[in-house]
Amino acid sequence: MPTRRRLLQGAATAALSIALTLTLSPEAARAQANDILLTLIAPLSGGWARQGDLMKKGADLAVEDINAAGGVKLPGGNAKIRLIVADAGDTAEKAKNAAQRVLADNPNLTGGTGAWLSSFTLAITEVTERADVPWLTLSFADTITGRGFKNVFQTSATAGAMAGMTLDMVLELAKSATGETPKKSGFLADNTAAPTGFLKPLRDELLKAKGIEVVVDEIFTPPLADATPPVQRVRSTRPDMLFVYPTATPDVKAVLEKLKEFNLDRGRLPLIGNGAQFGTPEILNLVGKDLLEGFMFTIANWGVKGQEELINRFKQKTGEPWMTQDSISTYADMLVFKMAIEKAGSADKMKVAQALREIDTTDGVAKLYAGGRLKFDDKGRRVGASLYTIQWQGGEPKAVFPPTAAQAQPIWPKR
Amino acid sequence: MKRARVSDLAIIVESFFQAAVAGILVGCIYGLMCCGLSLIFGIMRVINFAQGEFLMLGMYFAFYLVTGFGLVAFLGPIYGPFLAALLAGPVLFVFGYLLHQYLVGRVTGVNVIGAEAEGHYAQLILTLGLSLVLANGGLILFGSVPQVIRTPLSSTAWLIGPLLGDYVEIFINQARAYSALVSILVAVGLFQFMARSSLGKSLLAAADNPEAASYMGIDVDRAHRLAFAIGTGITAVAGGLVATYYPFQPYVGIDFVIIMYAGVVLGGIGSVAGAFLGGFVIGVVQQVSTMVLPIQLQNTAIFVVFLIVVMFRPHGLFGRSAERT
Numbered sequence: 001m002p003t004r005r006r007l008l009q010g011a012a013t014a015a016l017s018i019a020l021t022l023t024l025s026p027e028a029a030r031a032q033a034n035d036i037l038l039t040l041i042a043p044l045s046g047g048w049a050r051q052g053d054l055m056k057k058g059a060d061l062a063v064e065d066i067n068a069a070g071g072v073k074l075p076g077g078n079a080k081i082r083l084i085v086a087d088a089g090d091t092a093e094k095a096k097n098a099a100q101r102v103l104a105d106n107p108n109l110t111g112g113t114g115a116w117l118s119s120f121t122l123a124i125t126e127v128t129e130r131a132d133v134p135w136l137t138l139s140f141a142d143t144i145t146g147r148g149f150k151n152v153f154q155t156s157a158t159a160g161a162m163a164g165m166t167l168d169m170v171l172e173l174a175k176s177a178t179g180e181t182p183k184k185s186g187f188l189a190d191n192t193a194a195p196t197g198f199l200k201p202l203r204d205e206l207l208k209a210k211g212i213e214v215v216v217d218e219i220f221t222p223p224l225a226d227a228t229p230p231v232q233r234v235r236s237t238r239p240d241m242l243f244v245y246p247t248a249t250p251d252v253k254a255v256l257e258k259l260k261e262f263n264l265d266r267g268r269l270p271l272i273g274n275g276a277q278f279g280t281p282e283i284l285n286l287v288g289k290d291l292l293e294g295f296m297f298t299i300a301n302w303g304v305k306g307q308e309e310l311i312n313r314f315k316q317k318t319g320e321p322w323m324t325q326d327s328i329s330t331y332a333d334m335l336v337f338k339m340a341i342e343k344a345g346s347a348d349k350m351k352v353a354q355a356l357r358e359i360d361t362t363d364g365v366a367k368l369y370a371g372g373r374l375k376f377d378d379k380g381r382r383v384g385a386s387l388y389t390i391q392w393q394g395g396e397p398k399a400v401f402p403p404t405a406a407q408a409q410p411i412w413p414k415r
Numbered sequence: 416m417k418r419a420r421v422s423d424l425a426i427i428v429e430s431f432f433q434a435a436v437a438g439i440l441v442g443c444i445y446g447l448m449c450c451g452l453s454l455i456f457g458i459m460r461v462i463n464f465a466q467g468e469f470l471m472l473g474m475y476f477a478f479y480l481v482t483g484f485g486l487v488a489f490l491g492p493i494y495g496p497f498l499a500a501l502l503a504g505p506v507l508f509v510f511g512y513l514l515h516q517y518l519v520g521r522v523t524g525v526n527v528i529g530a531e532a533e534g535h536y537a538q539l540i541l542t543l544g545l546s547l548v549l550a551n552g553g554l555i556l557f558g559s560v561p562q563v564i565r566t567p568l569s570s571t572a573w574l575i576g577p578l579l580g581d582y583v584e585i586f587i588n589q590a591r592a593y594s595a596l597v598s599i600l601v602a603v604g605l606f607q608f609m610a611r612s613s614l615g616k617s618l619l620a621a622a623d624n625p626e627a628a629s630y631m632g633i634d635v636d637r638a639h640r641l642a643f644a645i646g647t648g649i650t651a652v653a654g655g656l657v658a659t660y661y662p663f664q665p666y667v668g669i670d671f672v673i674i675m676y677a678g679v680v681l682g683g684i685g686s687v688a689g690a691f692l693g694g695f696v697i698g699v700v701q702q703v704s705t706m707v708l709p710i711q712l713q714n715t716a717i718f719v720v721f722l723i724v725v726m727f728r729p730h731g732l733f734g735r736s737a738e739r740t
Binding site: 045046049050219220225226228230233253257260282285286288291 | 430437438440551554560563565569571586661663664666670698701706709
């Protein structure tokens, strides 16, 4: 008759044996050793955690798709991708620490992507560049690829380039809707890196060149305790259009609500934004469909016409109502790494970086980036990087420009 | 020409009144937040890093009360969110009471009489740890998606005017106005409780001098626990009010905690009414300073005023200049 102690001993021995078998199984160990390591460093805690969550969802789906299709084809046999996810936190310092940890723990790292906020990406790439790890990023700031780094590849158009493209699109839309172009414009933005980079060329040269006067220029430090003072100035100066660029969700809500409160909403003042924060699913819940109706924003990437199969699969898998730039970009980044590794015939980081420099295609994964071409110039900026214009219509953000990607017709508000 | 001058003047007048109204409304809510901290920091002298997280818990409690129990559907968009904010108070009161009993009480009150730095080092480490646990626990429990208590009041305003002919119109945001009103009522109730009830007086006595209070028959530990719990509850009510117009996530506390401390010190350490006034002044300065300074510097303006006040009145606007007995 076994005693209770014996039974417990037996159970413990069995559990230990199973654990050891699983841990030390040669096949499992070989599979782990052959895995190609890619990293996603994104804010998963702090105020930008939601953006990191959306990035992770896109990257996870891509890794699942790649591995389900047999993995990455290499001369020695196919290899699976293993994604290492690290939290960039809520400061550039934490983001940099995350990069240092990932690199120290994974000397065989092939490459990585991240980290949403330009200031985080600037900090992370200081670390990855020294380790020769190729880095893909959607962050916009011009400085990311303006430092002479060799292994940083910017898939978005830079903030400065986006400003020019946004202005051209806005003027074209305004003219086709009203027959004339706006004469007075205004800015209401925060002072973080992306808005600063986006508004500077508009303020310094682009608007002047088109003969448009800047009548209100309100820049605030987030978070905005109350949007009354800046919106009051917009109300006093009455621009023909307003570039709105808060990066934090509470500030987006505060500004849009204050514009409504001051009777400047829904067509009385065309609003143009830039960035992913205007298209996240939760902004609809926080701000409401009515306040968002007609609001336009330009963005480096988005789930657009022609990508319905991917978008539907993403929606089904994640429960998200649409595919934002954060998800589609990390999805595409994983596919780009697959392409580069296969081209290099190796998961060696330096060979992969070289392959990334040499890629030039308009097929396959290239179609998942605005502009549709995958080639990086000597600074690491994507050649032909364009943007999409998204407009809130009927409670959904729809691509309205360029026409090839448009899911709906653009509406320019008429006074 | 004359019309253009009148118009320019009207814009200045309108902007000033608009900023002043915004400052008064924001200031009342800041004032209530500062009252909560004042009980914990100003009176009990516990440097509480987790104060922002108490505010965050109040926001989430009010939010789930509205969305989970349908308070808005039941009471309408005016009473529902504000009742939820008020109900957050008693719940967080219990939370604060238990927190003090099992954690904070070990490093405050009679337990630290004669200890190095009156137990402040231990309090700092404990409340910092608590802050991290609550914020990260909130992230696991509530997720990273920002939430807000949706009410149409947050984007609707009462209009005063036109004044000065047809030139000046003043908008008063309804969500903030109701929040400010509730803040004033709760703060006045707290002042009355502290000044008139024997329990309120015993809290002050136990905080002022725990040793002497215990000689007078006051249960100092219980008094500290109650003061901590009331401070937590008041902060939670302020959180619930803020949640009616400000989207929040588990890390929202950091947006407000510095303002709370500045308000308590500005108003005068040891005075609950002073803390309310300190928060109120901060709100007004923050908004009205935008008339003369770029908006980017509105928080700098707060600390310039703070430094000026502290320079001339080191104990704050309502602080007691005499040393504690």
